[in-house]
Amino acid sequence: MKTATHPATALLVVDDLTIHAGDRVLLQGISFRLHAGEALSLVGESGAGKSLLAHAIMGNLPPALRASGAITMDGMTTRAEDAASRRALWGRKLALLPQEPSVALNPLQRVAPQLAEVYSLLHAQPSAGAAERAQQELARAGLGQATAHYPWQLSGGMAQRAVAAITLAGGAPVLMVDEPTKGLDHHWRDRTVALFRGVLQAGGCLLAITHDMGVAQALGGQVIVLQHGQAVEQGRIDEVAAQPGHPFTRNLMDADPARWLPFAAPQVGDSVVQAQGISKAYGAQQLFTPMDLQIRRGERVAVQGPSGTGKSTLGNVLLGLLRPDTGRVVRSAGLHPHAFQKLYQDPVASFAPHIKLGDGLRDAARLHRCDWRHIQQRLAQLKVHEDLLSRKPHQVSGGELQRIALARVLMTQPALLFADEPTSRLDPVTQQETMRVLVEAVEQNGAALMLVTHDQHLAAAVGTRTLTLADMAASAGLG
Structure with missing residues (x-):
């Protein structure tokens, strides 16, 4: 699919962008320019500073x-620190689709009015017209039955x-998206990529942060590979994917779940839980019609199905969190x-926001009588630097928080662990190591x-059997 290009004036220019935390450099000297119709994907290890660059x-x-550095947008150059x-450009000229939907949505307001506000405030549409437009766009996104839901009633x-x-409704020509497909099945992932390509065709530009090289290749354009806060490779995505020049880029490609060997079959024991x-x-x-289910010790059951079919809800029922x-x-x-323990799909929501991560982990260790040295060993296995524990949840990356959540839940030595997309925020190398x-x-x-x-490839490599939930809404003509 061809996209329009207008090389005369770049929509976004980033020059030598560097981010510091005190004396420590988190992101070093990133430069790029995007014209109308151009996409750039940022890929690389979890915690390398990709989200920080967008912010x-x-x-x-x-x-x-x-x-520090300089940023040029809409013909105006500003210092990065300014x-x-x-x-003043937010919404109309510059938009960011954040990594965590739970942080972006107002938990006290229904979904449709949140979208209608964009049409009212940015496009000056009358309230009735804005509400009707919001209903139409949510229906296009497969959310026609969820317009009156609160955010906490939605699946990830x-x-x-x-x-x-909501992000696309503003029509900003400079669009940044942070892990936009991490919680989506293949159908909605492809639909979302098509929406972004529509932004390019309309003369916008796109900066995409993703761990999915397939998404980066589908968007086309350029790619920057980040490791330890530095750009280790930069070029056209088709050329880099076909012949990666840096060892880390090659490792990223080789660690794709499609290339994983199956994990060894476990020893299966007695029943842990039965559902009738x-x-x-x-x-x-x-969500799901009457089913019988038995889970035995040692089993690894991969749960799959389209978004909104009740996968997380099934876990909550089995764990006793829902009747x-x-x-x-x-x-x-x-x-x-x-x-009976759960690893939540949204790691941010599973941590107390105002408590340092180390304090929370130590409280959990005391509760479960777990030696702190065992926690340290687990964090080292997961390649989580212990200095991150002095921070609060919002001060670390989504991938780092996901691994800390795993270390915390494993200290309980569960008989049944329901892990809901536990590696969705991790790069392929870290994902393989963490799994x-x-x-x-x-x-x-x-x-x-x-x-x-x-991810069907991850499910095939890890699971000893697969449980697939059907889309009941689509079957009934509600999707």
Whole structure:
């Protein structure tokens, strides 16, 4: 698909952008320019500063961080540290689709009015017209039955589509998207990529942060590969993907889940949980019809299905966090009180926002009588630097927080771990290493693992069997 290019004037120019935390350099000397119709993907290791770069361009860095360099947009050059000078462009000229939908959406307001506000405030549409337009766009995003929902009533993938609709509604010609497809099935991933290509065709430019090289290749254009806060490779995505020049880039390509060898088959033991005739619906939306299910020790069950089909809800029912509408769940007797655990899809929501990560981990270690040295060893296995524990949850990357959440849940030695997209914010190399740690830990404990993932290759490599939930709404003509 061809995109329009107008090389005369760049829409976005970033020159020698560097980000400091005190004396420490988090991101070193990044430069690029984007014209109308051009895309640039940032790929690389988790915690390399990709999201920080986007926030620095927005002028929205945390107060403890300092940016230097120059940013040119809409014909105006500003110092990177002059954040206030770019805030007037937000929404109309410059937009960011953030990594965490839970942070971007107002939890106290229904979804449709949040989108309608964009049409009212940025496009001066009357309230009735804005509300009608919001309904139409949410229906296009497959959220027609969820327009009156609150954000906490949406699945991770649904929330991601809602935030994408809100971000795109402003029509900003400079669009930045941070892991925009991490919670989406293949259908909605392709639809989202098509939306971004529509921005390029309309004369905009796109900066995409992604761990999915397939998404980067589908967007086309340029790529920058980041490692340890530095650009180790830069060029056209088709050329870099076909013949990576840097060892780290080659490692990223080789660590794609499509190339993983299957994990060794486990020893299967007694039943941990049995479900008989369970079903769940929210209002008129049926998530899953009555099903029987048994999970045994040692099993690794991959849970798959389109966004919004009830994968997370099934886990909540099995763990006792929700009651089923029909049927019953029987958990094995004699298990310790914390034997059923969940790794949440949204790691930010699972941490107390105002408590340092180290303090929270130490509290959990005391509660579960876990030696702190074991926690340190686990963090080292997961390649989490211990100095991150002095920070609060919003001060680390999504991938770093995801690994800290894994270290925390493993200290409980669960009999059943329901892991909801536990590596979705990790680069392929770190994802493979983290999944190996997770599988080894549940094997050592003789635990069962239920793994929610949209990646069929990851499911095939890790799972000993697959449970697929059907799209009941689509079957009933509601999708």
